[in-house]
Amino acid sequence: MSTQSSVVTSATELRAYAPTADLTVSPPPSRIERARPRTGTSPDNLRTEPGPVRFIIITLAVTFLSVFVVLPLVVVFASAFSKGIGAYLAALGEPEALAAIKLTLLVAAISVTLNLVFGVIAAWAIAKFDFTGKTFLITLIDLPFSVSPVISGLVFVLLFGAQGFFGTWLQAHDIHILFAVPGIALATIFVTFPFVARALIPLMQEQGTQEEEAAISLGASGLQTFFRVTLPNIKWGLLYGVLLCNARAMGEFGAVSVVSGHIRGETNTMPLLVEILYNEYQFVASFAIASLLAMLALITLVVKTVLERRLDEGQEPRDH
Amino acid sequence: MTIEVKNIVKKFGSFAALDNVDLKVDQGELLALLGPSGSGKTTLLRIIAGLDWPDAGEVLIDDEDALARGASERHVGFVFQHYALFRHMTVFENVAFGLRVQPRAIRKDEATIRARVKELLDLVQLDWLSDRYPSQLSGGQRQRIALARALAIEPRILLLDEPFGALDAKVRKELRQWLRSLHSEIHVTSIFVTHDQEEALEVANRVVVMDKGRIEQIGTPGEVYDHPATAFVHGFIGESIVLPVDVSGGSVRLGGRPLNIAANGAASGASKLFVRRHDMHIGPAGSGSLEGAVRHVRSFGPIQRAEVALSDGEGKTVIEIDAPRDRELQAGEIVSLQPRRYRIFAAQD
Numbered sequence: 001m002s003t004q005s006s007v008v009t010s011a012t013e014l015r016a017y018a019p020t021a022d023l024t025v026s027p028p029p030s031r032i033e034r035a036r037p038r039t040g041t042s043p044d045n046l047r048t049e050p051g052p053v054r055f056i057i058i059t060l061a062v063t064f065l066s067v068f069v070v071l072p073l074v075v076v077f078a079s080a081f082s083k084g085i086g087a088y089l090a091a092l093g094e095p096e097a098l099a100a101i102k103l104t105l106l107v108a109a110i111s112v113t114l115n116l117v118f119g120v121i122a123a124w125a126i127a128k129f130d131f132t133g134k135t136f137l138i139t140l141i142d143l144p145f146s147v148s149p150v151i152s153g154l155v156f157v158l159l160f161g162a163q164g165f166f167g168t169w170l171q172a173h174d175i176h177i178l179f180a181v182p183g184i185a186l187a188t189i190f191v192t193f194p195f196v197a198r199a200l201i202p203l204m205q206e207q208g209t210q211e212e213e214a215a216i217s218l219g220a221s222g223l224q225t226f227f228r229v230t231l232p233n234i235k236w237g238l239l240y241g242v243l244l245c246n247a248r249a250m251g252e253f254g255a256v257s258v259v260s261g262h263i264r265g266e267t268n269t270m271p272l273l274v275e276i277l278y279n280e281y282q283f284v285a286s287f288a289i290a291s292l293l294a295m296l297a298l299i300t301l302v303v304k305t306v307l308e309r310r311l312d313e314g315q316e317p318r319d320h
Numbered sequence: 321m322t323i324e325v326k327n328i329v330k331k332f333g334s335f336a337a338l339d340n341v342d343l344k345v346d347q348g349e350l351l352a353l354l355g356p357s358g359s360g361k362t363t364l365l366r367i368i369a370g371l372d373w374p375d376a377g378e379v380l381i382d383d384e385d386a387l388a389r390g391a392s393e394r395h396v397g398f399v400f401q402h403y404a405l406f407r408h409m410t411v412f413e414n415v416a417f418g419l420r421v422q423p424r425a426i427r428k429d430e431a432t433i434r435a436r437v438k439e440l441l442d443l444v445q446l447d448w449l450s451d452r453y454p455s456q457l458s459g460g461q462r463q464r465i466a467l468a469r470a471l472a473i474e475p476r477i478l479l480l481d482e483p484f485g486a487l488d489a490k491v492r493k494e495l496r497q498w499l500r501s502l503h504s505e506i507h508v509t510s511i512f513v514t515h516d517q518e519e520a521l522e523v524a525n526r527v528v529v530m531d532k533g534r535i536e537q538i539g540t541p542g543e544v545y546d547h548p549a550t551a552f553v554h555g556f557i558g559e560s561i562v563l564p565v566d567v568s569g570g571s572v573r574l575g576g577r578p579l580n581i582a583a584n585g586a587a588s589g590a591s592k593l594f595v596r597r598h599d600m601h602i603g604p605a606g607s608g609s610l611e612g613a614v615r616h617v618r619s620f621g622p623i624q625r626a627e628v629a630l631s632d633g634e635g636k637t638v639i640e641i642d643a644p645r646d647r648e649l650q651a652g653e654i655v656s657l658q659p660r661r662y663r664i665f666a667a668q669d
Binding site: 210211213214215216217218219220221224228229232233 | 370390394404407470473
């Protein structure tokens, strides 16, 4: 659950908190921060605390996680199947549900693809070149993480709404951005932009430019160098970023809620539909969709663990 | 293939990495660019390769303007200090890379590429490693693979940036000899950068000594060692004793005392006297123009190294001298010193 959206969303929206259960989508830790402890002393060598203290600390951690993470997850699935598997499948087969799933997949596909391209370009620029304003660009990349998603959505309302900056022009040309797929996609792109770039920047900085220089001196063109040397070197980091980006894109609530307009069967994504169904006391239907998001979260978690392992294997110790 | 560099200037901000550098490399030479770090030697190499661009000047490879072409079109083999092998490719694919990225029109067929890679791996004597990944190789093996990869494109010239810098001393010595014999075998015009004078003197046909973005001297290893052109070269190559002296009207004085040596045409004024450690003759007290007290003696191999405090008033100037072991020196002994061969350069600062 993204902390920002839960803090900012109003009390009524908070009721939708339990069902959405998008557990995975917090900003990714920097690769360097994450990798460092593994190279340090192994936990076995750190038995400095007496047994009882260790027991209490571990019990506290496990209890906390059980109450705040595992329990809600169990509740999601229990509620979804409370009226049997038939009701569960029927709820997912509803046209409204199918439309929401389709829209969510479409928006995720658009935003992940674009963020993949932009993220690689931004990371490339930052890691491989020196230019004025580089620090500013790095700060700018992180902006979506520091702005509340609701505000991010509101920005697009201010830009493209009827009274907005481009509103009159858009209306004159009959182009629909707000309360339509483009608006939802834009808001999602904005919110999920940092994931790919942040996963790649430390990786590319660490790898430097020597392999690219070697490729060019061997006669490779720019494109050959990118596809044969740069891309294979960053592929695990790239997948890691894409994975987190996708999880957030599918689970995003705040920003999308502001720009969607909640048109049934048209502009409701899965998280939005969960809230609507819940407010209408259709608990099985609501939790059924929520269970799909929860499964996405679990799959993401597993894949993420696998990718992190591949990434660490990819770190070749350099001998100087 | 010849390389000609004319009036190259390269600045990083206000720092002049290369300050009007001229250099001509002949066909088949093995040339060393020698200098301390920050002397501009690697920058010069990267400019010739097309990995950096000069602010002014010309680079001609075979009388052809190289600056008109990018690095990928120069046909220059470049070997990096840290190998820069493609970590996700096997040794075989690393070496084959340059052949696989050739434009379709001139690209060889798979069988020819395989044969060529095999031939190169044989040349560097590592054909048994062709299915390994770079992370599974030792430093010396990686460097040889990097060299095979650079040679795969049949480069017009070969550039090596501190090729042995990251290796330990023993491997380094082996690779030095290996590089020299490889060069006499394939005879491609080569430049290598090093900060290790021994490496430069041992491997190269000619040595270019650089300092602060300028070329101090170009010559054979014998010339730069025996006839250093500047104070910097004398101090940088070989171990030297440096003493501050005054030259006036053909006589040389150290701390007011005349030394019994000729000025050899050195200009009058504050100067520096350079003497190789083994060119300072040690004799019984009173026989030479300098005198001092032996403080320590360490004997190893054919020489004994004596630390001598000069009796120049304060006894603060301590020099190290390599003497033959025909007469054992004792700590505390007063000896006289006489430079046999020496050079005098005007003091620059």
